[in-house]
Amino acid sequence: MKPRVAIIGAGWAGLAAAITLAPAANVVLFEAGKAAGGRARRVGLGGMALDNGQHILIGAYRECLRLMRGVGVDPARVLASQPLCWHQIDGVQMQCPALPAPLHLLFGLLGAKGLCWRDKLALARVLTQLRVRRWQIGHDVAALSWLLQQGQSAALLSGFWTPLILATLNTPPAQASMQLLANVLRDSLGAAQADASRLLLPKVDLSALFVDPALQWLAANGVDVCLGQRVTAVDWQASPPQVDGAAFDAVLVATAPYHAASIVNDEKLSGLLKAWQYQPITTLYLHFEGRVALPQTMTGVQHGVGQWWFDREALSGEAGLVSVVISAEGRHSALTRAQLTERVVAEMRQQLPDLPPLRQSWLITEQRATFAANVGLSRPAIRLNVKSGYLAGDWLCADYPATLEGAARSGIAAARALMQDWKQEHDANV
Structure with a gap:
């Protein structure tokens, strides 16, 4: 008999868990909002389908x-793939060829602009050192402190490391975990696969990218998707546990950490999460009256408030639209x-x-967009301290900061843990 499983939260982690469980369980997916996708979904602004x-x-x-392929999405159709390109319009510019690591980075550094040879050698030395140490730094410290100890210059810190840390960890370098940064570098710049560090820029909105196809796939595979239905109470002491009075064999909570703490009502988890900090991400959409010719689809700014400019017209055909992303708190706040x-x-x-006149703009700020990837951050376990209770979310993927990949991995891991426990209990009762 298939277990009946409630998943609370239809962000990318909840969707990943539901997709993984669908063949082996009767799944009910609850989402408090009217739209699934969490912090990576479509929103309507000014008659345009933008992203939050x-x-x-x-x-x-x-x-x-x-997961995208599993629900019928062809990544080659919806993602613009390009070799790793670091292009600051007023700073460091580096294009890495499509070669395996570390050759792609070596050739990229050789042709990099905006860095003197001493800085190129210093950057290559640090990355080589990390590779030799298998991307382990030992005792975790703040990224800024570690990089200074390794002799990284002010030019490297401002033109490369600080923008990289803000973009990947969404946390100021003085408090960001160097080990988490090393993990990201390991799986991108340091990966053996030649395509690991390729940039994949969405050519469609985020709901069309994965969320909508996932919901369609789930519905076709028997999952009951309940949008706009906020869970008000979970009785963990009942046997089996109950969600708003309905019995389930297992409950998987796939919400943001600050929501999960209230749903789970576990003192140990609440105590752990109280110490967490959060960082915002601001996205400014600028709609101009004509084509904006950016030097690259994703263009960085070293000396400015707007950290990264994205050419939405080149990516998704929205005429005259540029999105500007500003990570973490700072002078713009x-x-x-x-x-x-x-x-x-x-x-x-x-x-x-030659920038055309501005027609209109929209501002979206997620004040708690991600957890702060601080030094030595303790992560909760996937299994709760109650029977048949599980957690999922990017904040549970101990190897990563808050990313879409971390969310997907955590949802899959929670689903697999649930099915493993269910099988062991079922086998013990046979």
């Missing part, structure tokens, strides 16, 4: 890509929407004198 934040994937996101828009447009106009 700009996301990118890389070739190393194996589980995300496998105190600006109003009007002030931030004026500042970013002025920065763009300084680099792009």
Whole structure:
């Protein structure tokens, strides 16, 4: 007999868990919002289908890509794939060829602009050292502290390391975990597969990328998807546990950590999560009256508030649209929407004198977009301290910061743990 499983939360972790469980369980997927996808989904603004934040994937996101294929999405059709390109319009510029590691990085560094030879050698030395140490730094420390100890110059810190840390860990370098950064480098720049570090930029909105096809696949495979239905109570002491009065053989909580703490009602988990900090991500959408010719589809800014500019017209055909992503808290946090828009447009106009007039703008700020990837951050276990209770979410993937791949991996791991426990209990009762 198949177990009846409740999954609370239909973000990427909850969807990954539901897809994994669907062949072997009767799944009911609850989502409090009217739309699935969590912090990576479509939103409607000004009659346009935008995203609640700009996301990118890389070739190393194996589980995300496998799940997409499993629900009928061809990654080659919906993702623009390109070799690793680091292009700051006013700073460091590096293009890595499609070669296995570490050759791609070596050739990329040889041709890099904006770095002197001493800095190129220092960067190569640090990355080689990490590779030799199998991407383990020993006792975890703040990334900024570790990099300074390794002799990384001010030019490298401002032009390469700080933008990289903010983009990958969404945490200021002075508090970000160096070990988590090393893990990201291991699976991208340091991976043996030539495609691991390739940038995969969505050519469709995030719901079309995975969320909508996943929901269609789940419905076709017998999963009961309940959107706009907030779970108000879970009775963990009942046997079996109950969700809003309905009995389930197992309950998997796939929400953000601050929501999970209240649903689970576990003192140990609550105590752990109280110590966590969170960081925002701001996405500013700028709709211009004509084509904006960015030098690269994803263009960085070293000396400015707007950290990364994305050419949405080149990616998804939205005429005149540019999305500007600003990771973590910083000097922009105190600006109003009007002030931030004026500042970013002025920065763009300084680099792009032919910038067309601005037609309109929209600002989306997720105040708790990710957990802060701080030094030595303790992660909860997937299995709860109650029978038949499980957790999923990017915050549980101990190897990664908050990423789509971390969410997918955690959902798959939680589903597999649930089925393993169910099988062992079933076998013991036979």
